């Protein structure tokens with residue numbers, strides 16, 4: 001992949017993807033709502049990387065990102081719709097404005113990225129879209145309804161695009177990792193419940209996977225043309241178990257969630 005645009009590139013997985021791509025010689029656009037963090041990523045990537053400010057929830061901003069990508073690196077071969085936020089909690093307790101916030105970014109952002117870049121890739125008859133969902137898009141853990149719902153939507157969109165764009169030379173993958181340490185749960189909007197927020201922070205911190213390892217697995221999946229990229233073995237197993245015994249899986253997941261929240 002010679003030219004890549006990555007959203008949410010100022011931190012965590014987005015930053016790691018930019019760095020791995022740049023180290024392989026790609027020209028990279030590091031886009032983030034936080035321009036300073038995108039600039040820091042681009043600086044770490046070297047001369048062939050550029051930072052662009054972009055709020056993925058804003059369609060006009062994503063259209064400007066496409067225009068900037070064309071101007072700065074002459075087009076794109078890999079589009080990574082990575083920007084995302086986390087909101088967890090019980091239905092009725094999560095503030096409705098936090099539901100809207102996560103829907104606008106996690107679903108709206110990916111829709112905007114696909115809406116703007118897919119026609120371009122289709123017209124040039126090559127390229128790849130990597131949508132970053134989560135294991136939460138494949139298995140619905142209790143107390144995580146807003147996050148689960150948005151990530152399941154990203155899985156559904158990616159599955160549809162995979163079929164719609166096949167034959168046009170454009171690949172589509174959806175990345176579904178479980179926890180790894182980043183700044184994802186640092187926002188106070190992640191949860192109004194301190195116990196739940198603490199459990200979410202612990203799950204990320206305790207993972208043996210790094211953002212760089214997830215980034216490398218994601219790019220290997222893209223190169224192999226995989227639709228679903230679920231790098232961690234436990235998620236692959238849990239996903240298979242859910243499909244075999246969905247109701248039992250949901251009952252057992254309630255028990256597992258109780259244990260995790262207790263710590």
Ligand SMILES: NC(=O)c1ccc[n+]([C@@H]2O[C@H](COP(=O)([O-])OP(=O)(O)OC[C@H]3O[C@@H](n4cnc5c(N)ncnc54)[C@H](O)[C@@H]3O)[C@@H](O)[C@H]2O)c1
Nearest residue numbers: 008010011012013033055056083084134179180182183184
């Ligand atoms: N960390 C995990 O355990 C984990 C697991 C599965 C999936 N993911 C997914 O990986 C992706 C990256 O998350 P991360 O863990 O690296 O988190 P992170 O918080 O470290 O990085 C997210 C980046 O997205 C940016 N961002 C937030 N809102 C934005 C917007 N509206 N427009 C543009 N940029 C925006 C932030 O400024 C930040 O730089 C997300 O989609 C997340 O859901 C993370």
